[in-house]
Amino acid sequence: xxxxxxxxxxxxxxxxxAERAGQAGLKTLLIEExxxxxxxxxxxxxxxxxxxxxxxxxxxAKFGEKYGVTAKDVVLDHGMVIARKNKVVKTLVxxxxxxxxxxxxEVVEGRAYIVDRSHDGYTVKVNNESFxxxxxxxxxxxxxIMPPIPGIEKGLEKGYVLTNREILDIPQVxxxxxxxxxxxxxxxxxxxxxxxxxxVTIIEMLDHIGGSIDREISQILLKNYQKKGIEFxxxxxxVEIHDGAVVYECDGKREAVEAxxxxxSVGRRPTVEGIxxxxxxxxxxxxxxKTDDKGKTNRPEVYAAGDVNGRYMLAHTAYREAxxxxxxxxxxxxxxxxxxxxSVIYTNPEVAFVGExxxxxxxxxxxxxxxxxxxxxxxxxxxxxxxxxxxCKVLIDxxxxxxxxxxxxxxxxxxxxxxxxxxxxxxxxxxxxxxxxFPHPTVSEVIRECIFQFED
Amino acid sequence: MATPVIxxxxxxxxxxxxxxxxxxxxxxxxxxxxxxxxxxxxKAAFDEEAKAEGTLLEIFFDEGDDVPVLATVCVxxxxxxxxxEFMPGGKKVPTTQGGVVEGEQQSGADxxxxxxxKGGTVTQEDGRIKISPRARNLAEKVGVDxxxxxxxxxxxxxxxxxxxxxxxDDKLVTPAAREAYLKAEEVHISGTGIGGRVTTADVExxxxxxxxxxxxPRIQERVAEAEYEEVKLSNIRKVIARTMHQSLANTAQxxxxxxxxxxxxLAFRNKVKEQGGRLGLENIxxxxxILYVVSRTLLNHKVLNAHFLEDKMLIFKHVHLGVAVDTxxxxxxxxxxxxxxxxxxxxxxxxxxxxxxxxxxxxxxxxLKGGTFTVTNLGTLGVEAFTPxxxxxxxxxxGVNTIVQRVKEVDGKIVTYPAMGLSLTFDHRAVDGAPAAxxxxxxxxNLENFDIFLAK
Numbered sequence: 001x002x003x004x005x006x007x008x009x010x011x012x013x014x015x016x017x018a019e020r021a022g023q024a025g026l027k028t029l030l031i032e033e034x035x036x037x038x039x040x041x042x043x044x045x046x047x048x049x050x051x052x053x054x055x056x057x058x059x060x061a062k063f064g065e066k067y068g069v070t071a072k073d074v075v076l077d078h079g080m081v082i083a084r085k086n087k088v089v090k091t092l093v094x095x096x097x098x099x100x101x102x103x104x105x106e107v108v109e110g111r112a113y114i115v116d117r118s119h120d121g122y123t124v125k126v127n128n129e130s131f132x133x134x135x136x137x138x139x140x141x142x143x144x145i146m147p148p149i150p151g152i153e154k155g156l157e158k159g160y161v162l163t164n165r166e167i168l169d170i171p172q173v174x175x176x177x178x179x180x181x182x183x184x185x186x187x188x189x190x191x192x193x194x195x196x197x198x199x200v201t202i203i204e205m206l207d208h209i210g211g212s213i214d215r216e217i218s219q220i221l222l223k224n225y226q227k228k229g230i231e232f233x234x235x236x237x238x239v240e241i242h243d244g245a246v247v248y249e250c251d252g253k254r255e256a257v258e259a260x261x262x263x264x265s266v267g268r269r270p271t272v273e274g275i276x277x278x279x280x281x282x283x284x285x286x287x288x289x290k291t292d293d294k295g296k297t298n299r300p301e302v303y304a305a306g307d308v309n310g311r312y313m314l315a316h317t318a319y320r321e322a323x324x325x326x327x328x329x330x331x332x333x334x335x336x337x338x339x340x341x342x343s344v345i346y347t348n349p350e351v352a353f354v355g356e357x358x359x360x361x362x363x364x365x366x367x368x369x370x371x372x373x374x375x376x377x378x379x380x381x382x383x384x385x386x387x388x389x390x391x392c393k394v395l396i397d398x399x400x401x402x403x404x405x406x407x408x409x410x411x412x413x414x415x416x417x418x419x420x421x422x423x424x425x426x427x428x429x430x431x432x433x434x435x436x437x438f439p440h441p442t443v444s445e446v447i448r449e450c451i452f453q454f455e456d
Numbered sequence: 457m458a459t460p461v462i463x464x465x466x467x468x469x470x471x472x473x474x475x476x477x478x479x480x481x482x483x484x485x486x487x488x489x490x491x492x493x494x495x496x497x498x499k500a501a502f503d504e505e506a507k508a509e510g511t512l513l514e515i516f517f518d519e520g521d522d523v524p525v526l527a528t529v530c531v532x533x534x535x536x537x538x539x540x541e542f543m544p545g546g547k548k549v550p551t552t553q554g555g556v557v558e559g560e561q562q563s564g565a566d567x568x569x570x571x572x573x574k575g576g577t578v579t580q581e582d583g584r585i586k587i588s589p590r591a592r593n594l595a596e597k598v599g600v601d602x603x604x605x606x607x608x609x610x611x612x613x614x615x616x617x618x619x620x621x622x623x624x625d626d627k628l629v630t631p632a633a634r635e636a637y638l639k640a641e642e643v644h645i646s647g648t649g650i651g652g653r654v655t656t657a658d659v660e661x662x663x664x665x666x667x668x669x670x671x672x673p674r675i676q677e678r679v680a681e682a683e684y685e686e687v688k689l690s691n692i693r694k695v696i697a698r699t700m701h702q703s704l705a706n707t708a709q710x711x712x713x714x715x716x717x718x719x720x721x722l723a724f725r726n727k728v729k730e731q732g733g734r735l736g737l738e739n740i741x742x743x744x745x746i747l748y749v750v751s752r753t754l755l756n757h758k759v760l761n762a763h764f765l766e767d768k769m770l771i772f773k774h775v776h777l778g779v780a781v782d783t784x785x786x787x788x789x790x791x792x793x794x795x796x797x798x799x800x801x802x803x804x805x806x807x808x809x810x811x812x813x814x815x816x817x818x819x820x821x822x823x824l825k826g827g828t829f830t831v832t833n834l835g836t837l838g839v840e841a842f843t844p845x846x847x848x849x850x851x852x853x854x855g856v857n858t859i860v861q862r863v864k865e866v867d868g869k870i871v872t873y874p875a876m877g878l879s880l881t882f883d884h885r886a887v888d889g890a891p892a893a894x895x896x897x898x899x900x901x902n903l904e905n906f907d908i909f910l911a912k
Contacts, residue, residue, distance in 0.1 A: 333652070335648060337648070337649070337650075397632070397656070400632040400633070400636070400656050401632065402630075402631070402632030402656070425649065425650050426630055426631070426649070426650055426653075427630030427631060427632035427633060427649065427653075427655055427656060428630075428631055428632070429631050429632050432631045
């Protein structure tokens with residue numbers, strides 16, 4: 001039998017793509033090697049959010065006196081947190097299974113290998129069985145980058161060096177945790193283990209944390225973290241890892257920091273090897289499958305979505321890319337518009353942003369204006385965040401007077417940012433947004449406040 | 457005191473006229489009876505003479521502008537006189553740029569004035585586009601380019617449903633891109649924004665493409681130079697093009713052909729020629745005879761004397777016969793109202809008057825509508841058969857062909873007779889083939905037995 005579509009990989013891009021294809025009537029097969037739901041559901045977004053929520057409850061209880069609530073003997077039971085996390089993951093994975101079933105998608109467990117292309121389509125081998133599909137959606141995701149640091153391999157073997165996969169299942173909270181990399185994953189894990197009682201140190205090569213986020217917001221986040229007791233070693237490069245210590249270089253000096261456990265979170269790279277892409281000649285560029293904005297590769301009817309294309313490595317980007325791929329397979333014109341994809345860091349306080357930062361806008365030569373207000377313009381924020389120092393920043397294009405970037409730090413930002421994404425994608429102008437009604441009292445009102453700083 | 461010259465109203469249905477030529481410049485001395493400017497409606501052209509003498513103080517519209525009827529076109533008076541009170545609802549001073557913006561920048565208190573200025577300038581800015589205020593409001597609200605609308609309103613006017621069609625066809629523009637897009641000449645541009653909306657990036661890309669194109673034609677120009685002459689389409693040609701295309705695109709047309717023995721009507725026409733003058737008869741032509749017989753025969757076949765309006769039909773009690781007239785400007789179809797109640801002589805006279813008015817361009821536009829069935833004659837040009845195109849919402853149109861000699865058998869002998877062809881196009885949505893054929897059959901009988909028919 002020939003499938004209309006074979007999806008390789010059951011993460012966000014894979015399972016959603018398969019669901020949409022199945023719903024549209026394509027005879028679809030999904031191949032997953034490990035767990036349905038992929039990194040996002042099993043080792044990323046969802047489990048980390050389960051942990052962070054527990055940490056948040058713990059922090060509220062511990063520091064409630066600012067709000068007139070005191071609690072004694074507050075304990076974060078890490079074992080229970082992990083158990084609950086596993087329950088959450090299980091529930092959601094079961095949900096995906098039933099969704100796939102409802103969408104008439106067949107699922108095969110095993111490692112897929114693309115063998116060749118024949119008249120009928122593409123042949124994919126799984127567990128020595130061959131399947132043929134007229135089209136392919138490659139959604140094999142990504143794996144953590146392991147830089148060639150002496151001691152890292154031994155550490156992984158012995159279990160004192162961890163990736164995002166292992167850290168979510170460690171049975172005990174380490175006394176000291178060193179996180180290599182101050183990006184989204186590193187910051188989120190720092191937030192949890194700090195609340196759970198670890199002494200956390202983050203070693204980052206750049207002079208700021210949070211990767212590409214707005215510099216000012218990066219600074220505020222850094223101060224918030226430092227206040228909580230997290231240590232930062234910026235402009236620092238890890239040169240050696242021992243059992244019990246991490247050695248790094250800063251300003252040419254070698255220093256060491258104690259570590260019971262080390263989390264490697266310096267980034268991820270697309271999974272393009274060992275799946276037979278070379279047998280059908282799929283073009284790889286800088287370690288990722290090269291796609292256009294429709295998700296098409298250089299081979300006919302071969303699409304790629306999610307981390308494997310090396311673009312954004314965010315689950316929600318993967319969702320959209322998969323949908324776009326399926327739409328194009330069905331002959332519907334659709335493209336991914338990458339300029340309006342929101343990003344969130346689920347730290348406490350939350351950081352959320354979409355569109356251009358001042359830095360990227362300048363690099364692109366966009367003539368822009370900026371407005372910035374304190375989160376304290378929001379009544380709800382003041383009521384709920386004693387001593388909070390969040391901000392909201394909006395960038396507009398000076399020529400067209402439409403929004404091109406929004407950056408927020410403060411809780412609820414994660415839930416607000418999609419609205420800003422909508423404004424950017426719809427190219428709403430300042431004067432259009434001035435006509436919108438924001439609910440009061442909400443934190444989202446700061447966007448409106450920002451907008452009124454601009455002239456039409 | 458200064459005297460304003462207004463755009464005259466030509467017929468109840470005419471809402472605006474296009475200025476085709478100015479004979480005077482601002483500052484010229486004007487005498488009563490001097491030719492000021494020429495203007496035209498969709499189908500007729502007129503000249504405006506000065507009714508006051510003095511100096512032409514101000515001209516508010518240029519050649520090519522579509523001016524709402526009763527709007528002030530220019531002002532005649534003595535030099536130095538204040539003409540501010542005549543500053544039209546049409547526009548301020550004839551600068552063509554940025555009309556809409558001007559309107560929008562008016563203070564909110566002066567709403568009425570604002571509306572006027574806005575309305576006038578939009579007409580001005582868009583050249584000759586006629587659009588109802590309701591349609592324009594909707595277009596502006598949702599962000600569609602109404603220049604792309606296919607007008608289905610009376611006299612080629614864009615109405616609300618035409619805008620709704622554009623929305624359905626995803627011809628949307630983002631708010632930020634709207635202004636730049638409307639200023640651009642090229643309207644056929646595919647959008648890459650949400651739901652296919654045209655974005656600022658698309659507009660920028662369009663400009664780049666345009667400048668690239670500018671380079672290319674220069675190379676080709678020399679080759680093509682002498683090969684064609686570019687002639688701008690007249691208003692009437694645009695209207696004909698649109699109506700004819702819409703007719704074919706939106707109806708289910710079918711043409712059936714027959715011929716009749718014209719011996720009797722030829723004999724009748726000869727009699728009129730010889731003795732008509734004595735009886736005070738017009739020079740009754742074969743076409744007049746056909747019009748007369750059609751106007752009577754239709755009463756027995758009312759589905760062909762009707763308007764088809766998608767969800768209903770208007771069946772007319774009297775026959776308002778459209779007569780296709782070839783003029784230098786293009787095809788015109790004046791109407792003989794209540795033709796079924798007029799004598800052959802009356803019809804003949806009225807047709808001559810209408811044809812004359814059409815050719816002179818002085819036809820009252822009210823005579824160019826309201827037809828319930830149309831007759832078009834290409835027989836005079838030697839055409840033996842053709843497929844006339846319906847004049848919607850009419851359900852039928854009769855084409856009259858030339859006379860050819862045919863043979864028939866009479867008493868075992870082959871004899872020749874003059875056969876005149878008839879081609880009936882009808883809208884199969886409204887009329888089936890058999891009823892249409894029965895009309896043609898009765899028409900044939902009546903024409904072949906014209907003497908008796910006349911006695912009825």
